[in-house]
Amino acid sequence: MSRYVQPVPAPDDPYAGDALLRSWLERQLGAAGHAAAKDRLADLAAEVTGPLRAAHADAEAHPPTLVRYDPWGARIDRIDTSPGWEAQRAAAARHAVVALPYLESARGTWGAAARVVQHALLHLYGPESATFSCPVAMADGAAALLSLPEVDPAVRDAWLPRLVSTDPATAITSGQWMTESQGGSDLARSSTTGRPAADGSWRLTGEKWFCSAADSAMAVALARPEGAGRGSRVLAPFLVPRYAADSPLATGEAPDAPAPGVTVHRLKDKLGTRALPTAEIGLRDAYALPLGDPASPGLARAMTLVVVTRVHNAAAAAGGMRRGLAYARAYASARHVAGGALAVSPLHRATLGALAVDAAGAFVLAGHAFALLGRVEVGADPAAAAELRIVAPLAKLATGRLAVASASEYVESFGGAGYVEDTGVPRLLRDAQVLPIWEGTTNVLALDVLRAVTREDAGPPLLRRLDAAADLARPVSPALADTLAGVTGELRERLAGVAADPQSTAVVAGARGLALRLAHTLTAALLVEHAAWGDEQAELAARLWARRWLRHEDVAADAHHGLELLC
Numbered sequence: 293m294s295r296y297v298q299p300v301p302a303p304d305d306p307y308a309g310d311a312l313l314r315s316w317l318e319r320q321l322g323a324a325g326h327a328a329a330k331d332r333l334a335d336l337a338a339e340v341t342g343p344l345r346a347a348h349a350d351a352e353a354h355p356p357t358l359v360r361y362d363p364w365g366a367r368i369d370r371i372d373t374s375p376g377w378e379a380q381r382a383a384a385a386r387h388a389v390v391a392l393p394y395l396e397s398a399r400g401t402w403g404a405a406a407r408v409v410q411h412a413l414l415h416l417y418g419p420e421s422a423t424f425s426c427p428v429a430m431a432d433g434a435a436a437l438l439s440l441p442e443v444d445p446a447v448r449d450a451w452l453p454r455l456v457s458t459d460p461a462t463a464i465t466s467g468q469w470m471t472e473s474q475g476g477s478d479l480a481r482s483s484t485t486g487r488p489a490a491d492g493s494w495r496l497t498g499e500k501w502f503c504s505a506a507d508s509a510m511a512v513a514l515a516r517p518e519g520a521g522r523g524s525r526v527l528a529p530f531l532v533p534r535y536a537a538d539s540p541l542a543t544g545e546a547p548d549a550p551a552p553g554v555t556v557h558r559l560k561d562k563l564g565t566r567a568l569p570t571a572e573i574g575l576r577d578a579y580a581l582p583l584g585d586p587a588s589p590g591l592a593r594a595m596t597l598v599v600v601t602r603v604h605n606a607a608a609a610a611g612g613m614r615r616g617l618a619y620a621r622a623y624a625s626a627r628h629v630a631g632g633a634l635a636v637s638p639l640h641r642a643t644l645g646a647l648a649v650d651a652a653g654a655f656v657l658a659g660h661a662f663a664l665l666g667r668v669e670v671g672a673d674p675a676a677a678a679e680l681r682i683v684a685p686l687a688k689l690a691t692g693r694l695a696v697a698s699a700s701e702y703v704e705s706f707g708g709a710g711y712v713e714d715t716g717v718p719r720l721l722r723d724a725q726v727l728p729i730w731e732g733t734t735n736v737l738a739l740d741v742l743r744a745v746t747r748e749d750a751g752p753p754l755l756r757r758l759d760a761a762a763d764l765a766r767p768v769s770p771a772l773a774d775t776l777a778g779v780t781g782e783l784r785e786r787l788a789g790v791a792a793d794p795q796s797t798a799v800v801a802g803a804r805g806l807a808l809r810l811a812h813t814l815t816a817a818l819l820v821e822h823a824a825w826g827d828e829q830a831e832l833a834a835r836l837w838a839r840r841w842l843r844h845e846d847v848a849a850d851a852h853h854g855l856e857l858l859c
């Protein structure tokens with residue numbers, strides 16, 4: 293008897309096969325702007341489906357290792373990574389995945405929408421980057437922080453060009469050293485201290501508990517400047533050179549040795565993100581450069597970085613969901629059950645259709661956050677800044693949760709094969725689970741949303757967008773318009789309740805529910821806006837999203853019928 297071997301087709305080209313991505317770019321960039329981005333996107337997509345997919349598998353199969361000592365007993369703390377990881381690093385630089393929004397040429401072509409193009413690059417690059425998307429996010433955050441006018445131009449000039457280089461030989465990435473063992477969310481408990489040196493540099497001492505991309509050339513570390521007092525607001529961001537080559541304190545160490553005062557205790561053995569070196573790092577009078585005046589409360593400056601990494605997190609979630617869908621659809625076309633292809637089973641189609649609705653929602657939410665970020669950076673648009681204040685945490689928290697739920701479904705859609713390591717499918721679930729944890733858990737972000745509403749009056753810009761979307765939806769679908777208007781009214785009342793008594797137990801206990809409701813309603817509004825521009829896929833997605841997430845209805849029958857359009 294012959295042995296059955298399941299053929300497994302490769303999924304579509306992630307750019308050519310993603311109608312929503314292309315129509316989103318057409319709308320956000322205009323036809324000429326999209327045309328100007330096409331070659332860049334097609335080149336990256338071609339590399340993703342070829343060498344980068346292989347590099348991704350290699351990096352996953354060969355996780356980083358820490359070599360603590362050289363053969364003669366000298367402490368070297370070297371992190372060895374795989375060729376696949378290195379290929380991902382080089383590709384990120386070559387394709388300007390970090391650099392694009394900082395390049396004069398890109399700002400000249402797309403203006404504020406250079407961030408929209410970058411989001412498209414991330415959408416293609418992230419899912420099979422072996423989570424090199426993490427150092428990409430942190431490098432972008434560090435570049436945004438270094439771009440602030442408060443930062444010493446000499447520091448900026450020395451480091452920013454390296455972070456945004458498109459030459460793999462000179463490009464660097466950054467880590468960010470914030471979390472300490474006694475407190476990740478609760479930064480007020482940070483105990484790393486900074487003291488000034490005579491030459492204007494600083495020395496940092498402390499223990500950092502979660503340092504991803506620990507092989508990067510630099511890190512942004514939070515420390516409490518000497519005499520700064522308690523609390524989190526006074527914490528200041530510092531640039532720490534990771535290697536001896538960049539540390540003026542080095543006295544003859546090899547250039548790739550750790551900078552004096554920087555010790556890599558160990559690498560974390562993590563559930564996922566296995567190719568990504570995440571370390572525990574000790575600092576003992578390590579050389580550091582202040583990013584802004586350490587005497588002025590620095591957490592606000594550090595938030596520039598955090599906003600960037602949060603929107604990258606949303607992009608990673610949305611990109612991963614879209615790639616999971618592509619893999620599941622390809623598999624369903626080849627797998628046979630009950631006498632036919634899985635792809636024609638109404639039940640399986642409905643399952644994939646609902647996932648496609650979620651992928652569309654996550655995509656527009658992440659896309660909107662990037663569009664706002666671009667408008668803040670280019671042109672300092674105050675309306676965009678006000679909206680981004682609440683959209684960044686909302687986008688991160690909602691997409692993070694969707695990504696985990698979707699990844700579980702994608703694993704299940706492969707049956708037993710989805711549970712087998714070398715199919716590459718289990719990784720979807722493992723890697724998704726970091727998304728709601730890193731850079732603010734769901735609850736921590738929900739509390740941040742409350743702060744945005746009560747301290748920075750972030751509710752009105754959001755409510756205005758929701759009101760406008762209800763009006764836009766009316767000619768297309770009165771039912772959708774009524775749902776949006778009804779939920780917006782409910783949210784208006786809840787936000788008033790928050791403003792009236794922000795510390796009440798009911799408000800704090802309800803923060804997660806409120807934040808998710810806000811994010812889901814915003815997503816419906818964004819899909820409506822895209823539908824009103826003329827996108828048929830977004831129109832169906834908007835209707836099904838609103839029924840699924842705002843009215844909590846079962847959308848199986850419509851998702852089954854609409855599957856092709858939704859993909």
Ligand SMILES: Cc1cc2nc3c(=O)[nH]c(=O)nc-3n(C[C@H](O)[C@H](O)[C@H](O)COP(=O)(O)OP(=O)(O)OC[C@H]3O[C@@H](n4cnc5c(N)ncnc54)[C@H](O)[C@@H]3O)c2cc1C
Pocket residue numbers: 467468469470471473474475476477478502503504505562565570726729730731732733734735736739
């Ligand atoms: C793979 C990975 C990579 C990471 N990389 C980095 C990195 O590069 N740099 C870095 O600085 N950090 C990094 N982190 C750390 C991450 O940012 C923290 O783990 C995260 O912020 C949570 O902090 P914590 O671990 O101290 O958990 P805690 O803050 O102790 O949270 C525990 C639980 O308490 C809840 N909670 C916390 N505060 C509140 C509150 N006020 N109200 C209600 N509930 C609350 C949380 O939601 C969570 O469920 C990484 C984490 C992971 C998993």
